[in-house]
Amino acid sequence: MTIIMIEAPKYQKKNQQLPKEVHEFFSTPGLTLSSRDGVIRSLTDADWTFEAIAGASGITRERVRQISKTQHMMWPTDPKLSGHSFDIPEPPLKFEKPKREYIEPSPKTLQRLLELQPYAQQVRSNGTKYREEAEEYTALLNHAHTVEEVTLYRLAKRLGITHGAIRFRLVRYGYKKAITATSKVYMPIIRDNRALDGK
Secondary structure, three states, X not given: OOOOOOOOOOEOOOOOOOOHHHHHHXXXXXXXXXXXXXXXXXXXXXXXXXHHHHHHHOOOHHHHHHHHHOXXXXXOOOHHHHOOOXXXXXXXXXXXOOOOOOOXXXXXXXXXXXXHHHHHOXXXXXXXXXXXXXXXXXXHHHXXXXXXXXXXXXXXXXXXXXXXXXXXXHHHOOOOOOOOOOOHHHOOOOHHHOOOOXX
């Protein structure tokens, strides 16, 4: 047997406002308690909040809650018996923000970055050991960021480092400029120590 799961609507839970005809119903002269409570039960069953119902009916939220807990058989919910001529409205749907899609580095770029990373991280100051790997690693970071349009935050997450570390590296190798930083650690690497004829 196949069971099909149907996702329930996500209704707005704050600042619900019942339609004018519902307000008018609750203001009807001679409205009986059974009719009033039958409509209240129907509204709570339809996922209207106690606050919205209380605002339309003129009773407290606590009283609405008590009525909503009363068994269906106690109050008429059929429109003919309840005395209302309108269909029970549905609450407004909750606005769903579209999920943000992040651009990922290409598999080839990411694989090569992960291969080079252990070597690039061993380069110290203006040292030349593993400088060639560090040059390629940094050039790939810049490629992923500027050509593949991957954010530094996404790159950092995939590489297991901070986005600040990537920004620092790009500044040191001349791919970015330090806008506010004045520390000497952001000074470009000495040209003679560069392994590649890059920036």
